[in-house]
Amino acid sequence: MKVTIEVNGRSTVEEVEDRTLLVHYLRDTLGLTATNVGCDTTSCGACTVLLDGESVKSCTVLAAQADGHRVTTVEGLTGEGGELHPVQRAFSNQHGLQCGFCTPGMIMASVSILAENPKPTRQEVREALEGNLCRCTGYHNIVSAVMEASGQEVDG
Amino acid sequence: MIPVGFSYRRASTVDEAVGLLGEYGDEGKLLAGGHSLLPLMKLRLAAPEVLVDIAPLADLRYVRTDGDTVAIGALSRYHDLHHDEVLRQHAPLLAHVAGAIGDPQVRHRGTIGGSLAHADAAADLPAALLASDGVLVAQGPGGRREIPAGEFFLDPFTTALQPDELLVEIRVPGQDGVGWAFEKFTRRSIDWAIVGVAVLGQSVGLINMAGTPIRATRVEEALAGGANPAEAAELAAEGTSPPDEPHASAAYRQHLARVLTGRALERAAGRVPAGL
Numbered sequence: 001m002k003v004t005i006e007v008n009g010r011s012t013v014e015e016v017e018d019r020t021l022l023v024h025y026l027r028d029t030l031g032l033t034a035t036n037v038g039c040d041t042t043s044c045g046a047c048t049v050l051l052d053g054e055s056v057k058s059c060t061v062l063a064a065q066a067d068g069h070r071v072t073t074v075e076g077l078t079g080e081g082g083e084l085h086p087v088q089r090a091f092s093n094q095h096g097l098q099c100g101f102c103t104p105g106m107i108m109a110s111v112s113i114l115a116e117n118p119k120p121t122r123q124e125v126r127e128a129l130e131g132n133l134c135r136c137t138g139y140h141n142i143v144s145a146v147m148e149a150s151g152q153e154v155d156g
Numbered sequence: 157m158i159p160v161g162f163s164y165r166r167a168s169t170v171d172e173a174v175g176l177l178g179e180y181g182d183e184g185k186l187l188a189g190g191h192s193l194l195p196l197m198k199l200r201l202a203a204p205e206v207l208v209d210i211a212p213l214a215d216l217r218y219v220r221t222d223g224d225t226v227a228i229g230a231l232s233r234y235h236d237l238h239h240d241e242v243l244r245q246h247a248p249l250l251a252h253v254a255g256a257i258g259d260p261q262v263r264h265r266g267t268i269g270g271s272l273a274h275a276d277a278a279a280d281l282p283a284a285l286l287a288s289d290g291v292l293v294a295q296g297p298g299g300r301r302e303i304p305a306g307e308f309f310l311d312p313f314t315t316a317l318q319p320d321e322l323l324v325e326i327r328v329p330g331q332d333g334v335g336w337a338f339e340k341f342t343r344r345s346i347d348w349a350i351v352g353v354a355v356l357g358q359s360v361g362l363i364n365m366a367g368t369p370i371r372a373t374r375v376e377e378a379l380a381g382g383a384n385p386a387e388a389a390e391l392a393a394e395g396t397s398p399p400d401e402p403h404a405s406a407a408y409r410q411h412l413a414r415v416l417t418g419r420a421l422e423r424a425a426g427r428v429p430a431g432l
């Protein structure tokens with residue numbers, strides 16, 4: 001089938017198999033490889049992207065379901081001149097990553113959290129990141145990064 | 157993991173969806189949020205030949221009151237329901253339970269109709285709907301019919317829906333001022349309940365204590381007969397047949413059912429109405 005999906009502000013039109021998963025559309029069809037596949041079973045959140053501004057796990061969405069909709073990946077957060085998005089900058093400042101595998105998904109989930117709740121508490125951030133697993137950091141600095149990105153005291 | 161090949165169809169009206177189901181018969185399956193169906197297809201535990209996507213039916217995404225009844229469109233997503241002011245006010249148990257499912261990403265996709273039609277005994281909304289004395293409205297080629305929640309869940313993953321019927325609406329009596337509580341015991345926050353309990357007034361729904369969601373009828377009878385919550389909760393495991401698995405034996409689940417029912421009844425009795 002033919003799908004038309006707005007990805008990172010650009011309209012993409014491609015012929016895909018009906019069974020194509022959104023994450024494969026992004027990685028294999030468009031070559032946007034920042035979005036990772038971790039568990040492939042809707043658990044780890046590494047594949048999180050925004051669909052119409054809301055976080056979703058792209059390993060569990062068909063490209064066909066995104067047809068006519070808007071998708072944002074971590075590549076789409078960076079500005080024209082390469083300047084980082086506030087959430088990206090905060091992950092860097094707070095050392096919110098180690099191996100980096102979970103990071104694209106963590107950042108997209110965080111962008112979605114802040115869109116819904118611009119001034120969360122540390123506890124709210126922890127709860128809202130329940131769908132994203134990190135095997136390295138122990139989460140502490142990830143929570144700090146989201147707090148910094150929200151313009152609040154990082155404390156803790 | 158990639159599903160077996162299928163062809164994707166999109167329905168833009170309920171009639172069109174019913175027509176496509178009739179056309180494809182056993183080979184066709186509805187796709188709503190896809191958060192039960194797609195994982196099963198990726199594991200190749202399900203391999204429908206045709207998927208009929210009903211997510212575009214935006215007119216089935218609503219919550220409204222109809223006299224003393226709250227009506228919920230079947231395509232409403234958990235995230236919509238958890239934040240819906242009308243639902244929070246008039247059916248706070250359901251608004252709360254919708255916010256306890258999975259994680260934010262799952263709640264942005266999963267629908268109440270999909271959860272009920274999937275009929276997993278480990279799922280949260282089916283038991284909450286039982287405790288709420290809900291009614292499911294199905295539409296098929298012959299028009300609409302209403303199915304009480306108590307007659308909807310027949311067997312594991314099996315409901316009273318006909319293959320060419322679509323769930324369009326869920327209705328519950330208004331819960332204003334009725335005490336409620338929801339207790340869900342999980343190993344990790346995004347897991348399904350090992351055991352869960354939904355209480356509304358003196359109605360008690362149990363998650364994962366049989367092959368289908370069930371009412372704790374012995375508890376309800378005891379409460380009606382004047383027992384206090386602690387006495388009634390002792391009966392929560394009577395007549396249940398929970399799964400017996402290495403990480404949670406049947407006896408352990410029966411113990412959990414008693415403890416969680418006790419907590420839920422106490423909480424429901426003291427809960428400020430409409431508080432979330």
Ligand SMILES: Cc1cc2nc3c(=O)[nH]c(=O)nc-3n(C[C@H](O)[C@H](O)[C@H](O)COP(=O)(O)OP(=O)(O)OC[C@H]3O[C@@H](n4cnc5c(N)ncnc54)[C@H](O)[C@@H]3O)c2cc1C
Nearest residue numbers: 188189190191192193258266267269270271273279280323
């Ligand atoms: C990581 C993860 C965690 C989860 N955790 C929980 C949890 O804690 N608690 C919980 O309850 N659930 C949980 N779920 C399941 C989730 O709630 C699913 O969204 C739900 O079971 C199915 O709803 P859906 O809209 O995604 O349906 P789909 O997957 O699209 O469909 C499910 C089934 O219902 C049928 N169907 C869908 N809509 C209709 C309709 N309107 N009429 C008739 N048939 C229909 C489909 O044909 C299919 O057979 C989890 C899922 C994931 C991936």
Ligand code: FES
Nearest residue numbers: 038039040045059
């Ligand atoms: S790869 Fe999608 S949730 Fe893990």
Ligand code: FES
Nearest residue numbers: 098099134135136
């Ligand atoms: S930084 Fe390695 S998994 Fe999160």
